[in-house]
Amino acid sequence: EDQVTQSPEALRLQEGESSSLNCSYTVSGLRGLFWYRQDPGKGPEFLFTLYSAGEEKEKERLKATLTKKESFLHITAPKPEDSATYLCAVSENTPLVFGKGTRLSVIA
């Protein structure tokens, strides 16, 4: 069973159409949940770290939230430059475990 599950696998939005990406996890001793952005042919770029349920963090059009079982990455009024794959990862007592990502396409 995957420890980190992201949905949807792919998401296509019109510019300005807000939506949310989901990351659910099954680790018991969560030390941190991480969101990264990855552009094609590039390494992941750090976005957020969340440590406890109820925590929220924002950066420009992105807001990440965390519950005891899942995290959401909300994207408000996205622009074409927000198109990328968004990766979620969790930290327990091991190196980061990544989900498969959500490929986001924002169409002008």
Added chain:
Amino acid sequence: GAVVSQHPSRVICKSGTSVKIECRSLDFQATTMFWYRQFPKKSLMLMATSNEGSKATYEQGVEKDKFLINHASLTLSTLTVTSAHPEDSSFYICSAGVSNEKLFFGSGTQLSVL
């Protein structure tokens, strides 16, 4: 912010040759670096944890004789794909940081084995 430099960004080689990929932490000392492999439209799969001055810790199913890791200094780790074959073609990414919570990634290396 901290920067991790990975080189080369792309390499094409013939089957049977060896390829070395370098990962450098430019403005901090990294006692631990991580090497990942990523297939198209798939997530990052941890291959090994590279520890400065000691042997790397490989994940289950990763051949340590195929993927040689050397972490000779606090700013440099190398991954050598020995006797590369077409099935080794993939995107390889390194990461380094002072902790899991502050981890930075290299820009990746696309390996194509003909």
